[in-house]
Amino acid sequence: MVSVKVATGDRIIDPMIALAGCSTQHRILIAGSKSMEMMMELQRRGYLHAAATGNCGRPAGQYDVALVDWRRRPLRTLEATLDWIVNFLGPTGTLVVWDDAQKPAVNQSLCALLEARGFAVAQNIVHECGSALAARRQQTYPLQKAA
Numbered sequence: 001m002v003s004v005k006v007a008t009g010d011r012i013i014d015p016m017i018a019l020a021g022c023s024t025q026h027r028i029l030i031a032g033s034k035s036m037e038m039m040m041e042l043q044r045r046g047y048l049h050a051a052a053t054g055n056c057g058r059p060a061g062q063y064d065v066a067l068v069d070w071r072r073r074p075l076r077t078l079e080a081t082l083d084w085i086v087n088f089l090g091p092t093g094t095l096v097v098w099d100d101a102q103k104p105a106v107n108q109s110l111c112a113l114l115e116a117r118g119f120a121v122a123q124n125i126v127h128e129c130g131s132a133l134a135a136r137r138q139q140t141y142p143l144q145k146a147a
Helices: 008-020 035-044 075-085 104-116
Strands: 028-032 050-052 063-069 089-099 119-127 130-137
Touching: 008 035, 008 063, 008 089, 008 119, 008 130, 028 035, 028 075, 035 050, 035 063, 063 075, 075 089, 075 104, 089 104, 104 119, 104 130
Parallel strands: 028 050, 028 063, 063 089
Antiparallel strands: 089 130, 119 130
């Protein structure tokens, strides 16, 4: 009898990709305690432009999508991570945050955190592994004038 062990991160990868509307051409930043494992899984699936927070370079708005796995962590500690991640996202960037909580009050708090950082929540899902919010930047930045 063969036992297949499914990593916890594997169960949330497909829903996160679907929420973000990722293609294999997108530059994807992954944050969370299992970010390296999730990055390797995404690369194995053909998302070759995926990077974990440990190897993502300096913030320059170079990523199209950020996937944040915030399970088993308190929501109040997410603020600093969000403040850091938003600098890596381009002006049309998408942010997906996955957490444990399926309570409406927690989702409202998460929505408020995202809106305070210039994002509009586009979609919210509840899954057996938790819940997730997908948000997009509310405004696009005007083109800078050439010097």
